[in-house]
Amino acid sequence: MKKRYVLIPAYKPEETLLSFIQALEERNLSVIVVNDGSGEEYLPLFQKMEDHTGVKLIQLAQNQGKGAALKAGLSYLQTLDGNFQIITVDADGQHSLQDTLFLLEEGEEHENCLLLGSRTQSGSSPLRSRLGNAITRKVFSLTTGVPIRDTQTGLRCFGKELIPDLLAIPGNRYEYEMNVLLEFARAGIPILEYPIETIYLNDNAGSHFDTVKDSFRIYGQILKFISTSLLSFLLDFLLYSLCFAYTGQIFLSNAIARILSLHANFFLNKNFVFAKRQVVHTEDFGGTHGKTHAPFRDYISYLGLALFLFLINSLLLSGIVNSLNINAYFAKILTELALFLFSYYVQKNLIFNHRENEGRNHVTESPC
Structure with a gap:
């Protein structure tokens, strides 16, 4: 013993x-x-x-x-x-x-x-x-x-x-x-x-x-995510509003705003919210001591998520404005809120999650 x-x-x-x-x-x-x-x-x-x-x-x-x-x-x-x-x-x-x-x-x-x-x-x-x-x-x-x-x-x-x-x-x-x-x-x-x-x-x-x-x-981590998301949203909404006021085009305005704001959001989440700790490297868990995670892979994954969210966001935005005749600025706020939790979960668990063994069960309950 x-x-x-x-x-x-x-x-x-x-x-x-x-x-x-x-x-x-x-x-x-x-x-x-x-x-x-x-x-x-x-x-x-x-x-x-x-x-x-x-x-x-x-x-x-x-x-x-x-x-x-x-x-x-x-x-x-x-x-x-x-x-x-x-x-x-x-x-x-x-x-x-x-x-x-x-x-x-x-x-x-x-x-x-x-x-x-x-x-x-x-x-x-x-x-x-x-x-x-x-x-x-x-x-x-x-x-x-x-x-x-x-x-x-x-x-x-x-x-x-x-x-x-x-x-x-x-x-x-x-x-x-x-x-x-x-x-x-x-x-x-x-x-x-x-x-x-x-x-x-x-x-x-x-x-x-x-x-x-x-x-x-x-609750620090989730509060940090909310704060960075709020900053990114304000930037995105400001750019969208300016572009829409100038062009009157929902899809184009949404695209320009998203392209510029997503890079700010990626930087904040990568370095402020989901910053990787050195704790994940342990020889006793799968023998992968010192394995690194390429930032470029994070970036590509994030761009993929951003593209997916942009398409869903644009479809929802156009549908709400054209079908329900809702103000284009208010509709933008509704669609962003609808996709907030989904975006957080994907970034936390798929993009900025640097697990050593993807197939490992994280929690096992004893027989109760």
Whole structure:
């Protein structure tokens, strides 16, 4: 059996974390606790944790966020010799000892995968948690085409081989865990879900999740796509309006506007929204370490999509104006909105998606 490490990022934890750590030690698990700048008043509690022989305490001088705390622990683990398993556990009591041990057991059989302990939300769950999970689940499915039931779970198990990939992923706060799922889905690294108990202590009072700030970070990619699409649309609409006012020709005006605006949209999406991360190159997934993705291929694929969307857009635009007698400027707005989600899905999953193994199943659910 491989050595097993439990990594716990902790910010202002409760006393109950100490008893959980003791239970982990009794099962011969090595524990790494990262104090994410909790403050002087919490030092006695962390000192009690460090007094246990099986605990490694990492102290961060200032609060840097959950992602930064996880990376601090992973950086330490990367220096250790041998092959081993890691499981991350939240410090707020949301994960039971039984589920932690269960996911570690499953990890023995799935060394090259990311295992998630997924909760099922019910009416008894805090409203903030139900809404947050429902929204992020839909956003994740939209941005990757991969359905995951619990994108916010902190109970995650993986092998040492994935540490370099995890350290390369951006994000220092709650958005980091979402970024991990996004990058792994894009890279074709298998993500497996296993049902676990849903636990919220004191209506999830121990959570330090900032609903506004952290939600904005989590939804960053889709918000960036919306903003770049809006800029491209405004440019496209301005050019279309000028050309139509001058020529009175719908198809010609639409063509000129699209040719000029699509290059701006391609540049923004390629370099700002779907910028490729180095995380996708891992020797342990198909033996294609260091494979590059040609920008010219992205460009040709994007032109193909742009041509297809232009033809559909022009047909819809002409049909709406001629058949329904709708104002040509208003009709332009309607057709652009109609094709927005389709364009996003194709760009995200077909054009700017640099997977190493196209045929790999991205998410596999365990029998429930």
